[in-house]
Amino acid sequence: MYGMRAALFDHFGPPDVLRIAEVPDPEPQAGEVRVRVRAAGVQPFDVGVRRGDMTWLDLSFPQTIGQEYSGVVDRLGPDTEGLAVGDPVLGSTMLNGYAELVCVPAKNVVRKPDRLDFPTAAALVAASQTASGALLELGVTEGDVLLVHAAAGSVGTVAVQLARLAGATVIGTASPANHAYLRQLGAVPVAYGESLIDAVRPHQPTVALDAAGGAAIAQSVALGIPRQRIGTIVDDKAAAEHGTLVVRAGRNPQRLAEVIALAAKGAVTMPVRAYPLSDVVAAHAAVESRHGRGKVVLIVEPGKS
Structure with a gap:
């Protein structure tokens, strides 16, 4: 059954190969949580995926995309501990972040402090x-x-x-x-x-x-x-x-949590250039231009932060 909106592409190419489509809602597996995404970061890695530069990745068309998210836990998988429905969270994912819902291992999730808004949280992940x-x-x-x-x-x-x-x-x-x-x-x-x-x-x-x-x-x-x-x-x-x-350091939720704590105190800041999910093509073009400061972020639920 089709439900959520997600960005995907059917072949490699420029930003306009990206489109928004309805895809099946994901269901969390054991040890996972499902997050209702509020914001998703756009990074140069995503541009490379879309262009076909990341030849080592095992992609299958139509291919979803996106590596960073912030949002609210809306469902728990079996045997999942430490998080509850309604918890605001952020973290890394793999090739599926530009979507209304994403399932991720609970152990990799970082709690979002109340003082940090969703767009900024997503912008800081990678x-x-x-x-x-x-x-x-x-x-x-x-x-x-x-x-x-x-x-x-x-x-x-x-x-x-x-x-x-x-x-x-x-x-x-x-x-x-x-x-x-x-x-x-x-x-x-x-x-x-x-x-x-x-x-x-x-x-x-x-x-x-x-x-x-x-x-x-x-x-x-x-x-x-x-x-x-x-x-x-x-x-x-x-x-x-x-x-x-x-020095391409791997993902590390503990290091992420440490920086997020600094951001909640105002010790680390990140300017956000926000685009609605429907403007994913423009967001990718902005990142690919290599101009501007801070981070490009997709707002999955416009008008909320």
């Missing part, structure tokens, strides 16, 4: 886990000078704030339009381009996180940052070429 894991792998601590490439994006936004909370100085690269935003986060802004190295060198960076790709790793090496302290989340090829790290 960025929190990626940024916190990358900083952990790179050993960023008090006294470090961290260079963040693409600091105004979702991962960069969280990385800047977590590094500042750890006592590091942060240099953030971004387009000039986002420099005031980076200053608000506590970073020293630097523009992309050929002048980047000269602008950053006086700050003597000790560690670098690349969320931009392109020339970022080569520039970090040229700045004299030790190769074992240069990490990328986007450019495996350049990392291999220069002997630097890929």
